Amino acid sequence: MQFIINHSSMEPIYEQIMGQIRSGIAKGTMKEGDALPSVRALAKDLKVSALTVKKAYDGLEQEGFIMTVHGKGSFVTCSGQDIYLEERRREVEEELAAAVRKGRSCGMEQEELLELFQMVLEEP
Incomplete structure (x- = not known):
């Protein structure tokens, strides 16, 4: 797996890693048992402190x-994958709930919201 670190990002390097x-586990590019x-x-490789990677x-x-x-060494265990995916779904x-609340506060009806949602789904 190729790691890309953005040194100018506000996100700490360890969080980027x-x-x-x-993401690699969720997408299936890293599988259970794969060595890191x-x-x-x-x-x-990343030109960062070993403490950051640790x-x-x-x-x-x-x-x-x-x-x-x-x-x-360190190895992928997919036991966390389900938790991660559920967290992302949540x-x-x-x-989506926030978008619906915002739409309703602007006077949008359910049909309008559904139509808008359908349009967004169809975008590439």
């Missing part, structure tokens, strides 16, 4: 996305 690994690069190797790996392990075996649901 975590997000890319979560060692902390030192990834830190060297923080990302520790966070992913706490969330259930990876497992670290001392002396062997975020989408909350954003």
Whole structure:
């Protein structure tokens, strides 16, 4: 997996690493049992501190996305994938609910909202 770090982003580097690994698991490009690069190797490749990569790996392990075996490395465990996908669905649901509330506050009726939603779904 190729990691891309945006050093000018306001998002901390360890969170960027975590997000890319979560995304890889969710998309299926990283599968259960896949080995992650060692902390030192990834830190060297990304030109960041090993502590930054360690923080990302520790966070992913706490969330259930990876497992670290001392002396062997870190490996993908898909036990966190379902939790991640459910969390993302909940975020989408909350954003849709907010959009409906905003539309209703502007006087839009259900039919209008459904029509608008259908138009948005059809956009590429």
